[in-house]
Amino acid sequence: MATRIKKPFRWHILVFLAPAVFVYTAVMILPLFGTLQLSLFRNAGGEQAFVGIENFRALLTDPRWSASFWNALGNNVWFFVVHMLVQNPIGILLAALLSHPKLRFSAFYRAAIFIPTILSFVIVGFAWKLILSPLWGVAPNLLDLVGLKSLFTPWLGKAEYALTTLSLISVWQFVGIPMMLIYAALLAIPDEILEAAECDGITGMAQFWKIKLPLILPSIGIISVLTFVGNFNAFDLIYSAQGALAGPNFSTDILGTFLYRTFFGFQLQLGDPHMGATIASMMFFIILAGVCLYLFAIQTRLRRYQF
Amino acid sequence: MSQARSSLPRTIAAHAILIAYTIIALFPVILIVMNSFKSRQAIFRSPLMPPTAETFDLVGYRTVMVQGDFFLYFQNSLIVTVVSLFLVLLFGAMAAFALAEYRFRGNTLTGLYLALGIMIPIRLGTVAILQLMVASGLVNTRTALILVYTAQGLPLAIFILSEFTRQISDDLKNAGRIDGLSEYRIFFRLVLPLLRPAMATVAVFTMIPIWNDLWFPLILAPAEPTKTITLGVQIFLGQFVTNWNAVLSALSLAIVPVLVLYLIFSRQLIRGITSGAVK
Numbered sequence: 091m092a093t094r095i096k097k098p099f100r101w102h103i104l105v106f107l108a109p110a111v112f113v114y115t116a117v118m119i120l121p122l123f124g125t126l127q128l129s130l131f132r133n134a135g136g137e138q139a140f141v142g143i144e145n146f147r148a149l150l151t152d153p154r155w156s157a158s159f160w161n162a163l164g165n166n167v168w169f170f171v172v173h174m175l176v177q178n179p180i181g182i183l184l185a186a187l188l189s190h191p192k193l194r195f196s197a198f199y200r201a202a203i204f205i206p207t208i209l210s211f212v213i214v215g216f217a218w219k220l221i222l223s224p225l226w227g228v229a230p231n232l233l234d235l236v237g238l239k240s241l242f243t244p245w246l247g248k249a250e251y252a253l254t255t256l257s258l259i260s261v262w263q264f265v266g267i268p269m270m271l272i273y274a275a276l277l278a279i280p281d282e283i284l285e286a287a288e289c290d291g292i293t294g295m296a297q298f299w300k301i302k303l304p305l306i307l308p309s310i311g312i313i314s315v316l317t318f319v320g321n322f323n324a325f326d327l328i329y330s331a332q333g334a335l336a337g338p339n340f341s342t343d344i345l346g347t348f349l350y351r352t353f354f355g356f357q358l359q360l361g362d363p364h365m366g367a368t369i370a371s372m373m374f375f376i377i378l379a380g381v382c383l384y385l386f387a388i389q390t391r392l393r394r395y396q397f
Numbered sequence: 398m399s400q401a402r403s404s405l406p407r408t409i410a411a412h413a414i415l416i417a418y419t420i421i422a423l424f425p426v427i428l429i430v431m432n433s434f435k436s437r438q439a440i441f442r443s444p445l446m447p448p449t450a451e452t453f454d455l456v457g458y459r460t461v462m463v464q465g466d467f468f469l470y471f472q473n474s475l476i477v478t479v480v481s482l483f484l485v486l487l488f489g490a491m492a493a494f495a496l497a498e499y500r501f502r503g504n505t506l507t508g509l510y511l512a513l514g515i516m517i518p519i520r521l522g523t524v525a526i527l528q529l530m531v532a533s534g535l536v537n538t539r540t541a542l543i544l545v546y547t548a549q550g551l552p553l554a555i556f557i558l559s560e561f562t563r564q565i566s567d568d569l570k571n572a573g574r575i576d577g578l579s580e581y582r583i584f585f586r587l588v589l590p591l592l593r594p595a596m597a598t599v600a601v602f603t604m605i606p607i608w609n610d611l612w613f614p615l616i617l618a619p620a621e622p623t624k625t626i627t628l629g630v631q632i633f634l635g636q637f638v639t640n641w642n643a644v645l646s647a648l649s650l651a652i653v654p655v656l657v658l659y660l661i662f663s664r665q666l667i668r669g670i671t672s673g674a675v676k
Contacts, residue, residue: 102580106495107507110488110551117526117548118514124525184418187411195412201663202419205426208659210609212631213651217425220644228428228444262421294407315516323518326611330631346520353524354616367524374521381516 126374128367145368155365159372161340162348165253169344170321172257173264178313180261181268182306186298188269189276200273207266215330218259222246246331249341256342260327264320268313275309276302308392315384322377325350345373426652433457433645440641457642461633461650464643469622470629471654477539477625478607481546485603486596488547489554490562494584496555497562498570508559514552519545520612530617537620545613550603557602561595562588601662608655626651 132141149155184203188196206214221228222245230242245255279302287293287301325346328336334351336343351359353366431447432440439452446452461467496508519526526545527536535541565588573583614628624632630651637643 100499100501103495103499103501105581106491106584110492110511110555111507113484113488113544114511114514114548114551117529117544118519118522121522121525121529122517122519124528125522128524180418184415187415190411193408193411199415199419201660203415203422204663205656205659206422208605208609208655209426209652210611210627210630210655212609212611212627212634213648214425216634216644217429217648220641221425221428226441226444226641231445265422319516319518323520325520326609329611330634349523363524363528370521370524374517377517377521 122374125367125370128364129371132364133362145364146372149365149368149372158340158343158348159369162343162345163376165342166322166324166344168253169257169260169324170318172254173261173317173321174314176258177261177265177317178268178310181265181313182272182310184265184269185272185276186302188273200270203269204266206263209263211263211326212330214259214263215327218262219246219331222255247338249338252332252338253342256328256331259331260324263327264317267316271309271313272306275306279305308389311384311388311392315381318380318384319377322373322380345369345376349373426656429645430649430652433642433649437642440645454642457640457644457646458650460637460640460643461646464637465629465633465647466621467626467629467647467650470624470626473539473623474608474626477542477546478604480539481543481550481607482600482604484543484547485550485554486600489551489599490558490589490592490596491584492551493555493558493562494588497559508555511552511555514548515556519549523612523616527616535617537618537623539618539623541617542613542623542625545617546607546610550607554599554603557599558592558595561592565591597662604658605655 129145130140130142131138132145133139149159184199187193188200190196220226224230224242224244230239233239233242243251245251283301283305284297287297292300322345324344328342328344328347329350332342334347334354334356336347349366349369352369353361353363355361428444432444434448434454435452436454436456439446439448439454443452448454492511496504496511530536530541535544569587570583573587578586609627610625611627611631614623614625615631618624619628630647633647634644637647
């Protein structure tokens with residue numbers, strides 16, 4: 091009759107999952123929680139003392155910390171805004187041009203424009219530092235060619251320009267990613283839709299704004315959240331171009347460099363793992379908030395079309 | 398395609414914009430590599446000129462070879478990248494297979510748990526990772542870097558590979574089962590070879606951030622014998638900041654291997670992205 095044979099435990103599933111889950115949990119998830127936990131303690135005379143949210147209060151309101159924190163956060167927001175305003179529109183424009191079916195050499199353009207993305211921050215930061223250096227004179231020479239030499243100043247050395255300059259360098263490096271993702275999304279639009287649009291007399295720019303743009307909005311959403319996570323986690327470019335002090339006068343300090351300085355110490359200040367963990371936790375909450383905002387508020391409202 | 402979508406002025410404008418941007422993208426790279434072959438005077442007198450017989454000079458490369466242990470750094474980077482890549486691909490494919498193939502309790506939950514790492518950067522756990530490595534005596538070893546990069550690469554690898562594993566036909570696997578293959582052999586003999594194209598895509602995505610990373614080598618393995626090339630170049634540049642020949646040569650040496658790899662794999666990479674592997 092209906093005697094259910096109890097299935098034997100399927101060990102192979104465990105064997106397949108175990109290595110990945112183990113490494114991921116041990117090196118990523120536990121340290122993340124460990125960091126959150128560390129931020130609740132403070133070193134008092136060699137002993138760890140539980141202080142609750144005291145570290146966070148200090149970071150946000152104590153003048154010794156809060157000035158640097160709000161400065162870094164503000165800079166980081168500007169860093170992100172420049173990316174959203176410059177990187178993503180340029181990426182979309184390039185992708186729109188590349189996806190034209192009759193365009194020749196598109197494989198070459200695609201490969202060439204993606205090259206900066208594969209270079210390390212160290213190379214990118216230093217190469218631009220040399221190019222913009224008044225010592226070498228490449229930038230003033232180039233501006234001279236177009237008669238704009240008077241505009242040149244040592245952009246990376248001036249507090250009012252340095253952050254924007256670095257943001258633009260980062261844009262230069264990463265424009266390949268939105269370009270590729272949007273390009274993929276544009277290629278996925280079926281020809282029938284575009285032909286139907288042409289039958290209705292919608293071509294050229296109008297076709298882009300009215301037909302293609304709505305269809306690639308989900309991809310733009312993903313790119314925005316990737317940019318957000320990448321920017322609020324950035325460190326390498328600033329560190330290679332301006333050093334851990336994020337000069338001039340902390341004007342290019344973002345959360346990543348602030349975390350590094352706090353954790354390891356610099357000049358006369360000693361490193362402080364607990365405040366470092368507090369800053370890392372703040373970054374965690376900021377990134378988590380951004381990702382959740384995207385997942386629950388933006389992604390669910392974007393209309394997806396099934397082709 | 399119909400005629401309405403292309404006209405001559407529009408095509409010219411498209412090419413003009415693309416060429417302009419290609420120049421912007423390539424100019425710094427070309428400038429650095431070009432000037433690394435010139436004498437110090439020529440670097441400053443005419444930075445925009447390619448090296449001629451007169452200005453050709455390898456003094457920068459000689460300084461780099463004598464002063465920096467770049468072969469060691471290169472070797473370290475290579476070991477760390479290749480081993481991490483191997484582990485990410487193997488463990489990632491195994492986990493992706495388990496998640497895509499079998500129905501068991503907690504399947505969705507495990508998938509979500511593993512996907513968490515796609516959005517949350519591992520860097521935020523640095524403080525505790527350093528403590529972990531200190532406690533286990535792994536500071537200044539390549540093992541520490543390999544472990545961190547394996548954990549960093551796994552979430553995206555599992556996500557992409559499980560999408561691909563789902564596309565492999567069930568008939569094939571069931572035929573294997575009827576022939577008496579164990580689940581392990583089905584995975585290693587049947588599924589893994591079919592996943593090869595997807596794995597190449599994952600490999601490129603995983604490799605670039607590992608090779609280029611500065612943060613973890615700086616924090617977990619800054620000692621001389623374990624420096625990676627990215628960290629080695631960074632420190633070399635800091636020390637030789639006024640020796641322009643050496644700086645330009647070091648930068649070129651760091652650019653060239655990545656560029657060569659990219660030119661080999663760019664087709665794979667672009668196909669991977671455009672096939673919708675990343676959504």
